[in-house]
Amino acid sequence: MASPEKLFQVPAPGARPGDTPDFSKLNLPAAGEMRRPDMLADAGDMMDLAFGLVGVLDDKHEAVGEWAPDMAPETLREGLKTMVLTREYDNRMLKMQRTKRLSFYMKSLGEEATAVAMVQALSDADMLFPSYRQQGALIQRGADIVDMMCHCISNGRDNLKGRQLPVHYTNRDLNWFSVSGNLGTQFPQAVGWSMASALKGEEAIACSWIGDGTTAEGDFHAAMTLASTYNAPAILNVVNNQWAISMHNSISRGKAASFASKAIGYGIPGIRVDGNDYLAVYAAAQWAAERARKGGGPTLIEHYTYRGEAHSTSDDPSKYRPKDEYKAWPLGDPVERLRAHLIKQDEWDADSHDKWEADCRERVAAAWKEAVSHGTLEEGPHAPTESMFEDVFAAQPWHLRRQRQELGL
Template identity: 55%
Template sequence: DNNMVDMICQLYSNARDPMKGRQLPVMYSSKKQGFFSISGNLATQVIQGVGWAMASAIKGDDKVASAWIGDGATAEADFHTALTFAHVYRAPVIINVVNNQWAISTFQAIAGGEGTTFAARGAGCGIASLRVDGNDFLAVYAASKWALERARSSFGPTLIEWVTYRAGPHSTSDDPSKYRPANDAARFPLGDPIERLKKHLIGLGAWSNEEHEATKKALEAQVAAAQKEAEQYGTLADTHGQGVATMFEDVYQQMPPHLLRQRQELQLGQGA
């Protein structure tokens, strides 16, 4: 699967990385699929999503933007600006708020989730808003499809608050045991989304434990094969990289003379 290989190459920032090592590893993107990178600057991707949707409407195509934000980042000003623009310009955008209860170290109440819901913020701006069980796959699919059809029918934006839970750390630098109980994830009432869907399908007679295990093994093999192929182009531990001369590229449409000189000096110094 070339798409998966490209994504893993981007995670490794190796020689085949389509971003050429110029993005944080987890902030992968794919221009071919219209998948824009998340942003390290919290909440900015939401207003970018609204702007992209406004451009789509102005061009008259049927593309819809779908922007994602966490519960903590809703406290950023960009989120509220995005709501205003989405409402005023009837932008064909779905604003997804993933309320997984915890930002990097603060409970969602710190971002204002205790006194009211995050969905209520959309309603306050005149935007159709839903609060959905984010661990119910069928509910997620149905709500997303509804919002997509609204946007394509020129009814404008939808805000969806997905109620879920962040079971693991926020990042490799985060230790959730410092600020929440260790067994918190197991006590979350909405359960595990994969386990819930599995039980539901088995109950309907449309699935079985055997099919589940076989599918899991097949998918793991597919990912392992893509990872093995990607590692031929380098890993984080053994990177082949892009070559230092590429640091001068992709900033200007035409490289200015001073950068051309610097690149030449670098290559001469390396004996290139």
Template identity: 40%
Template sequence: MPYHIGARRAVMKSLLQSVRSNVREASTRNKCSWAGLGWPASQNAMERRYSMTSTSFLSARRYLGSQVDHPKRQQQTEAHEKDFLHFPGAKTTFTFSLEYIKEISEDPVPCYRLLNDHGDPIDGAELPEIEQSLGVKMYETMAILQTMDNLYYEAQRQGRISFYVTSIGEEAINVASAAALSSDDLIFPQYREQGVLLWRGFTLKDFASQCFANDEDSGKGRQMPVHYGSKKLNYITVSSTVGTQLPHAVGAAYSLKMAKEEACTVAYFGDGGTSEGDFHAAMNFASVLEVPVLFICRNNGWAISTPASDQYRSDGVVVKGQAYGIRSFRVDGNDTLAMYSCVQAARKMAIEESRPILIEALTYRIGHHTTSDDSSKYRSITEMERWKSLRDPVIRFRKWLEGNAWWDEVAERRLRATARNEVITTMVRAEILKKPPLSDLFKDVYDSVPVHLQEQEAYVRSTVTRHPKDHPSDVPL
């Protein structure tokens, strides 16, 4: 055997022994109080740092000693043990009958709603305090969102943009949640939350610049349409990957907690996303680290063509919260007032108690998954029409506004005409602008352009010079 292999084995053996003893120490330490088990007070920080192999400061004997030192506690513990079983993983009672937890409750978790399908307040429901100006602004934003989605969908069909995602049917979740948040709250979106951005002030020009990937796109033309982001509006740039933003929201929330800021992070995702590992990772991390984050699940029943029945067998998503020790709400996502009220309450809890909250907003994806999808292939047109005509969140909220005499047909026609005009104008302008310059291809891979990318840029430029027709003419060199 070569010499170094033998040496490695010897070293690893000693290392593993050290690891094992350390793990034993740690488990011992976890069982008892931290008090009195720290480093000797006389030892300074420098010594501590380099006394790695010292094992005398923690030992099983010491643990036993702390028990003996406290006879009162010992008595209490014995008394408790008549009723409780103490395992390191759980404190529990015992039973002699072989019982199991039912896979699903016979009574599904009820769904919080304040308005019925006709936009009338439900008897006895306590409505949130919403002033006329706020109510109208929420409605206007929902209507503009709807108009924008419809026109961009058409633009994609005409081949003017490559791709689009509508939020049709989910306008209330988008706008009501945004309205209930503070602009300091940091959004970690999936890709069907453009209404949150619209609420925060992302302009129709901003949307157009991104979708047409022109030189006014703050993302520098690198991503497919609908991958918006805004530093100014605390909206983290969209990634196509599903659910990956959820652990990020937890890490960012930890930062807010450490900085003692009065803000939370908000992660949006769909029902399909709850099957991803990142969902479970994020929920568990958020619970254990006690961070102010809202997990808002838009449960629209469809993950592209996969129905919820092929996605999970639980009572929706809301019940998954308790398994992670997370307080959870189920709300009618097509009820603007309920959504607003729920997010407002959840935000308060998250920040004041530094805890994660899960909100399952039940809804229906009236549009296709994306422009690359034809959902009539896997779900009935009748179903889609029924939701569109009977459960549309925008119509429902409009009826409530009209019931308050805050809105009428004249205002509606004016708003729709203006919105349509503005969307088309910004779209036409965005379409003819130049693309971002070629140098943007190489920027932002790192904070500065490294040597190998400088070489590759020179190579691409020389290729373009030799073969100009191979390359788009609207990208400035």
């Protein structure tokens, strides 16, 4: 009989608070090493991509290898600018939460490329099914940051009338599906939507994001089964930022070598990509989108990245991981890497970057001023109380009518 420690195991992260961060065992392929299979290749013929790492930007900030996308400098500059704006937006909103002008917030530091590059490679008609950490994708789609702020403080201009946690945005005009607080629901929804699009013979595909921890939810597997069976034209992203609040990804991954490799059993291509490499994310998105539009079906993309800050404003990462772990992350920072690449190409310079950062800071500060002119969290105005009985049912059911009468509304 084996000892209890052998029979029952709980995976642990490589380092805990007080330890030196150690990523030496990751053994990641270098940029440019992975091959780029034909877009309509059989999933079974590209399993290596699920265990490797698609990377384009090398240590010298050059774009290398078969995956290097053909992108105009203007497109790359736009991506860089959106990432910087997203970061400034996040910084401002965190500050506002710390001074109690916001109830809750979630930053996306370090993961901006996984959202911005993905959306930049899609067309506007493609439907997005995000989690709460793709604010960069919403900004890239063209959302007004004043509207985003108004939602976060539930004021009179909040399009969700105070019914959602901050950062759980909805934007019908931008083909952005409501962010759900229940992890993982967006994956089967995206697959279902893409199946409907295919049935109607339309070009639009669906794109969804979940986190590493969320792959442990049944919805992930239900979505994969549906997508596999019906050849759904969907891009299914798993943003592996190493953590699910305080839980290390080794818990949700189990014994699988990577999250991308979970696609193999479903007969779906699984690609692991360097999520901090803007060009690599863009290239993978382009490949998967074209495959889907040509009838090749779904792709699962694992973005290998690191959550730079706390999960949300409700947890303290110094309790469960080394303080400087983010700095030790071997894949660097997506903004810094794209900035360095553009500077190397003579398409950007340090002064322009500083100026853009300062512009974004000003823009975000002005947006905040405008947002609070429509009401604050503390003082309102908020959506009228009786509005909570509206919008859900076409005809109000008797019990809601009664509750409304009881409240005298």
